Amino acid sequence: MEAMFTVNNLWILVATCLVFIMHLGFASLEAGFVQRKNVVNILFKNSMIISIGLLTYFFIGYNLMYPGDDYAGGFIGAFGVMDWAAGAIPEVDGVVQYAAAAEGGATYTGYADFIFQAMFAATCATIVSGAVAERVKLVPFLIFATLFVAISYPITGMWHWGGGWLSEMGFYDFAGSTLVHAAGGFAALAAVILLGARRGKYRADGTVTAIPGHSMPLAAIGVFLLWFGWYGFNGGSVLSADANGVSLVFVTTSLAAAAGGVAAFFMGYILFKSYDLSMVLNGILGGLVGITAGADLMSGGEAILIGMIAGIIIPLSIVFFDKTLRLDDPVGATSVHGVCGIWGTLAVGIFGASAGMGQLVTQLIGTLSVGLFSFATSFALFSILKATMGIRVDEEEEIRGLDLGEHDMHAYSLTKEDGVFQLTDSGSTVVR
């Protein structure tokens, strides 16, 4: 009893570490995909998002998302600070009551539950930060992120994981293709629409300018770290260290990511006649987002199919948003998280143990409901911020870069060495 409880709890905590490092993954990926002049801004946003996310989840999000049985079938949870007393397994005469906890259905402590879920919450806002990069004003964005993580994410999260109406309806989203990724992706879409494209991206003559990221190594580091962290994101969502469950999830997660990468490689070549690293990296992420809703339900072959389809979707979706809709999303967050999030959610109705037309319809209702709610909340929040504080930096700042405009610093400072050549950024004082 004690040993099982301890190993289950330990896995949730190790998974928490892994989900935490996804925040470095996002920070690296987004930093790599933006221009050199906006890198500090991305790093600043992502450092703040994880910090704000953890604090707001403590003060409001956790109870809003997991309000307990009284709220079963409902639309909104409870308000209140995390109940610290309920975090630990009770002790009687210094002996921890594992048996009592297990009887109540717990496989890990309330503290572990809180911190694992808190790491998820912050992810959702991070997805948005990539899409709005290179032109959003810092403070309005942080206000948005705070409100989105504190209120919108826990409300839609409660619908399924908190025992709300989607849960009663039979909706299935194992680790959050919809609840985390589509929620984030649709919030990003609203933000991108209201913000407008980066200056120079869409020209008057109809041409679309590619604005390459400043560092592919950073982007690749980001994707590998995200993949690494996804083992905690999906594996921890088993909510125990159950040997069959977690092992299966590791296999399906790995195979879907791999299939996403390989499919995006071929699709990228077919579309662009080149071996496009960005596509492969986003294909891997698409495969990961795609398997997330049903990682515990699929066979190996199904996981590969889901990943492959995600990898095919990625380049098509990115081109569709970028060229057809002319929506400027520097990191492809709407495609990776929004579109593949929907795909993964629907895949639960098509493949695996739960497949069936009824399930497919439920999945569609669920993913669209969450997507629309996130979109609407995000649209409303950004509209208010736009009307009051403004959400976009001015033209001069966008040209000079947000690093100088918002932070008065450079991401890199290249200095003269040994008299050969001097490349000095203004603002930085070079000692010679």
Next chain:
Amino acid sequence: MEAMFTVNNLWILVATCLVFIMHLGFASLEAGFVQRKNVVNILFKNSMIISIGLLTYFFIGYNLMYPGDDYAGGFIGAFGVMDWAAGAIPEVDGVVQYAAAAEGGATYTGYADFIFQAMFAATCATIVSGAVAERVKLVPFLIFATLFVAISYPITGMWHWGGGWLSEMGFYDFAGSTLVHAAGGFAALAAVILLGARRGKYRADGTVTAIPGHSMPLAAIGVFLLWFGWYGFNGGSVLSADANGVSLVFVTTSLAAAAGGVAAFFMGYILFKSYDLSMVLNGILGGLVGITAGADLMSGGEAILIGMIAGIIIPLSIVFFDKTLRLDDPVGATSVHGVCGIWGTLAVGIFGASAGMGQLVTQLIGTLSVGLFSFATSFALFSILKATMGIRVDEEEEIRGLDLGEHDMHAYSLTKEDGVFQLTDSGSTVVR
């Protein structure tokens, strides 16, 4: 019995991995905060420190720090190589005697204990390496690091964790706000005083020149990896996988880090009227150092308060050392590890389960004793090295950079590509 022992032992080993990766965190952070011309030197130092640290802890540090019950209440431990025979749980007829081990109070093997503690030891010297960056001579520094890790850290560590006099006195330092961080921070302070400031830092007219780090992405990667590793640093210090204990430590550690980041954001804005990424990153670290002494004793609100205060201290302390005392510490190690280490130690007497005036006084005695001993040892070692080998590179080498001077190589080599532009570092042969 067997299962509990195995899961407890496993957590110590996983925590060991996490503490190991903090060495990459330090290496990245310090490399990011120095100038481009001194990056190889930082990476070299940090690669050597972890290597030297592990070996010396095997040969001398472990027994000096954990000498066993005979040394209870003492000031110095035993000399000798780690006792290999005592590392494993004994077997009888091929059956491992978990019951006997548990009876003896063990929750994990002696090997696991050694390697977990060895990872801590090397941390302490790494803290110094950031503070002395950009002007210290390599070989004298490595000699210092060897002696400091081999002798000074285990002596002060023994005072509390090894059952020495501070332990008997009731001093409390859960995971090392004092024993690791303040010890490292005060050693750094001694080194900075003896070394002097980087050339050009403090000008004759009284002005202070900011010398910006060369790569904010590296610095941010460093801080996220340190936060990641801190889950092992604090979580492993529970010394078992106890569900309540480790879960609580994860929550307090997370909240303190987050609060440190947010507080430093506001404080940085108040002081400098800009959104200063370095301050937020150091605020996160300050929060982590601050919670370390009492991570197992605090409630969520207390953890947030401790982190917040650390986040407020950081910019004030950095300005105080840099502008008022005119002590040049390129990465802010004295503030992050020294000052916040003291703060975290004192916080145990102010907040949480052990709060009280008596405890506060004990905490003050403990942190000052360790700080002063570390300062004195470090001052003595560096003074001897200064008088014999010299501890500072000559002026020409400092200007050219330590990468060329000490290592004859560049951290980066930018080469002409496709005829557009050529930026070649001297020394590197570019093939065209």
Next chain:
Amino acid sequence: MEAMFTVNNLWILVATCLVFIMHLGFASLEAGFVQRKNVVNILFKNSMIISIGLLTYFFIGYNLMYPGDDYAGGFIGAFGVMDWAAGAIPEVDGVVQYAAAAEGGATYTGYADFIFQAMFAATCATIVSGAVAERVKLVPFLIFATLFVAISYPITGMWHWGGGWLSEMGFYDFAGSTLVHAAGGFAALAAVILLGARRGKYRADGTVTAIPGHSMPLAAIGVFLLWFGWYGFNGGSVLSADANGVSLVFVTTSLAAAAGGVAAFFMGYILFKSYDLSMVLNGILGGLVGITAGADLMSGGEAILIGMIAGIIIPLSIVFFDKTLRLDDPVGATSVHGVCGIWGTLAVGIFGASAGMGQLVTQLIGTLSVGLFSFATSFALFSILKATMGIRVDEEEEIRGLDLGEHDMHAYSLTKEDGVFQLTDSGSTVVR
């Protein structure tokens, strides 16, 4: 029973995550050691190798390597897709039959076994990718990697770990000094011989040009991540969470890595009269490769000796291949993985619990057999590819860089900021 099974299985999965991150380690290390114009190519190759590796291991590699008892003592395994049904521990009436599994000798699920082994397989091809960097054509290399991971690696792997003829003979290779590292290193050697050196490396007058890597921070990040991942590589190879076994492996792995770094520091200084970061980094890797065959058999002192000797071998071997044999291996893979792989395998016959002349001869037979088979397969595959598609990019592409030639993109794009200075790569459109 349930708890032991769960904790054993959990460790295999956590170790899987750690081995996964080694792929980021290899990607970073290799990217750091190549020139700036070939970085995207390296990242692309390594992203594809992990993806291809996982998929082929699912479809063919796993059964080829672990064909079951019927193939005991054999030379080649079975063909077929991983048997999904055998992945999970069977349930009877919803109760998982841990007891039955344990009776059958299992300490973890078949899924966990598959995914842990799959991560190993991809490693082997990654070792080659560094050695062929900066001049190999992308598609032929990916074809090679696919066939090598799908067929050659599982065949030689089966000889020992799959119960084949080397296993019957008493050959010992705990975690793969031979089966993974020497296999990869000798495949790399064949590739290097057939490919030829990079243009400008060996001049007509006999001089050898050093071509420095473009980013030492990336290289150092790579080595630290590899060391981090090695705890899973070696620790997971215990194939359970056995407290004595895994703890011992952590200690020997750590001490050997540290000793490798320190020995390479001294040896590098003796040979080159400078403090060579590349040598220290490769010395650490050499120590890790060296301890891998016998990480569970050695004492601390023996681990240090094995690591030290590996650290001494590294600079000698690199110079021997580079200067004497004039074989151009940009990252030193043949020395680190090939030569130290042999050394580690032989060390099992010299040091530790299994030492003895008989064992040494067996070790020699085993390592040479695997090395030669890998070399031969790799030589044959590359020869066929050379005769049909060609394996080397043309001269113009090599000069311009593979990033532009194969991928039409740059790894970095430096743009004008604030009017100070403009460094723009051709091909990238800079928005102003």
